[in-house]
Amino acid sequence: xxxxxxxxYKRQGRQVTVWGSITYPxxxxxxxxxxxxxxxxxxxxxxxxxxADVLTTETTLKTGRVNSNSTVLALFSSAFxxxxxxxxxxxxxxxxxxxxxx
Numbered sequence: 001x002x003x004x005x006x007x008x009y010k011r012q013g014r015q016v017t018v019w020g021s022i023t024y025p026x027x028x029x030x031x032x033x034x035x036x037x038x039x040x041x042x043x044x045x046x047x048x049x050x051x052a053d054v055l056t057t058e059t060t061l062k063t064g065r066v067n068s069n070s071t072v073l074a075l076f077s078s079a080f081x082x083x084x085x086x087x088x089x090x091x092x093x094x095x096x097x098x099x100x101x102x
Contacts, residue, residue: 001029002084009039011101016040016050016075018097029085035064035093038071040101050099058083058091066099073097 007020018038042050045068052073053065062078073095075083 001025001027001031003035006050011040014102015098016101016102018095019097020094021094023089023092024085024090027085027089031085032082033061033075033085035075035089035095036071036074038066038073038097038099041071042066042068042090043100043102050097052095052097055094056088058088058093060087061091061093064095064097066097 002021003021003024005020006017009016009018022035027054029032036048050066052059052066054064060077061075063080064073066073066076078084
């Protein structure tokens with residue numbers, strides 16, 4: 001699913017912080033919602049994944065996590081279950097995440 005938005009990042013040593021805003025298009029896509037294209041691949045182990053803060057009007061979206069050894073920020077509910085693209089249809093998502101790189 002292609003989503004329009006803007007994002008920035010800052011890297012200091014092994015720590016990367018990203019932040020941005022995206023708006024989901026109208027969609028019925030039931031795939032797990034992710035924000036891809038982070039600027040650096042995260043560490044391979046679980047400690048490499050970073051937590052994220054998200055702000056949106058979609059009440060089921062509560063948090064995110066940078067997946068281990070990836071450039072993907074996965075989005076989750078408060079029960080830590082994956083959120084679908086359809087759930088975020090037409091919503092704006094503002095996010096920030098900090099993670100470690102090798």
